[in-house]
Amino acid sequence: MRLLIVEDEPDLLSSLAQALREEGYAVDTAADGEEGFYKAESWNYDAIILDVMLPRLDGWGVLRKLRQTKNTPVLMLTARDQTRDRVRGLDTGADDYLIKPFDLSELLARVRALIRRSAGQTRNVIELGGIILDTAARLVSRHGVPVILTAREYALVEYLALHRGEVVSRTALYEHLFDEDDSTLSNLLDVHVSNIRKKLGPDFITTRRGHGYSIE
């Protein structure tokens, strides 16, 4: 899952990015509204965390412009907790709302819910034959036995599981699993896929040569 955080407070931005990366997300950051809008336009993020008070272009402006082209889920962060601000945010096209100061755990839960909803999933448990994904706990089990995956491996499994039945291209996987700072190696994806097959069974991920991967 790849996220964009648009926040002008450097200390907040860095710790948010760190926390989300540690949750297995690929995280891009932007420190002002224009940069944020540019990045949001250029990539298909799984979710955007958008501060309202931003230099150059504020959160409302970013959201308004973004909604003309993209339906990326957006979580707004604001220090204003008045009802009219919340209403305005949701009406402008925000998918969720969080008031500063917030608890990190709540932010993480809201981001998970946002991504799950946008994939058409209502529960946080996905069953794939004998393999069960708990997206809240980020745990995978095979026939009731827990399987340890690395964060990147888990992210790959989760992304394919959320797009179950679809063929996901390598490009799309790169886009959603690696952030702007990762020096992507062309064979990194193949290494992850082969590791996952070792842990969850050789048929768990199907390779469509020339197209990408899928989970049936």
Next chain:
Amino acid sequence: MIFKSIRWRLQIWYGLILLTVLAGFGATAFHLQSERLWQRIDGELQRRANVLAGSLRGGNVRDRERERAAPERPPFEENDEPGIESPRGFGRPGNPRERLHRPPPELRLRPNQAALFDVEETNGFYFVVWMRDGNVLAQSSNAPAAISFPRRRDLHGPQPPHFREQSRETLLRTPPGEIVLVGRPVASEAAELHRGAMKLAGVGAVILILGLAGGWWLASRAIRPIHEISATTLKISAGDLSRRIDVQDTESELGQLASVLNATFARLENAFTQQQQFTSDAAHELRTPVSVMLTQTQTALNRDRSVTEYRETLEACQRSAQRMRRLIESLLELARLDAGQETMKRSRFDLAQIAADCIGQIKPLAESRRIRIEPDFAPAECNGDSERIAQVITNVLSNAVFYNRDNGEVRVRVRRDQNFAVIEVADNGTGIAPEHQANVFKRFYRADPARTASQGRSGLGLAISKAIIEAHGGAIELASEAGKGTVFTVRLPV
């Protein structure tokens, strides 16, 4: 206590006054009526007494002479007047010897005079005539038996009429010395008078009741607006400050009161809104550093970290805490300035000298952005708290540098203008849009809400500056043109 209410007090006072007036009026009316009655009766009595006195014959020399000169009148009895009797053959000459020696007086009444004592027709007038020696000369048949010769004391001087039981009597002393008493029963008149008094009292009671009812109505009417005012005021104090008293009659005293109250409520609402805004802004300013600290610490605590990572987290927390401290200090300073508690240590100083010091402080920041600061100083001595003034100048200067463009210029001019020491700080930055110009001195106001948020600027600097300058009796104002720059002018009294 219900009687403490204005309505009841008005009513009680009004009732007392009305009662006094009515009682006075009734007493006067009764007094006048009875006086008229007694005057009339006394007049009748007096007239009859005079008639009787004039009808006495003989008794002294003068009378005899007059009697001789006057033609002989027929004796009283011959007229067959009833009710008048004389114990000695009334009107008839007595013993000739005695008459020669001392002629006894006699009473002779003409018929029309006798009619004055007709029992049937004259309300029972009665009379008694005594001779000087106290013997009864003549008396009417209806004279009360209890009448006795008046005491000598009563016969000196003019005789006022007096009452005897249910009768009114008057005494007359003739020049020869006979005593004439005329009286009449006045029971019916007294009863009439009593009935009149009762009627007066009754009418008075009715008027009093009507008056009290009218007074109650008037008091209610007069007090109703007060009730409305207090009802509205009660609702206003219950939290809805936007309510106003409905003022219909602005000319009346209550209308004026309502207008004054409305004006007060408006000021109160304004102050309240400002207070709310201020609190909300202050809370808002605290939210960002608090969320930084929360996120930083929660992220750090999620798993074991290296010493470097912990250090970074702590440093971020420290920055946030310092930012909160600055904000709190600014808020407290502003509160003290608002309350007038911040004492200004006044002294004489040269504004140009202070400005030069401030430029020295701000220079590193300016140079980092290659902004030139150009001073143009003339000596301008003024009176005030030099530290506070330096604080203001530093604030204005740092704004001029901060909102300037790179490679920009800040001109600082100090001069004396009549009774003011003036400092102008002009930048050639982006300027302030007209819609923001009026607001930049407001607390927490930012033309660009996000631009300064991360720079540790509280949004209180210019508000504090304004408060300081105004505490000095000076003024701070700005002129700005978008794209050309902004000029802040501070004027301080010399």
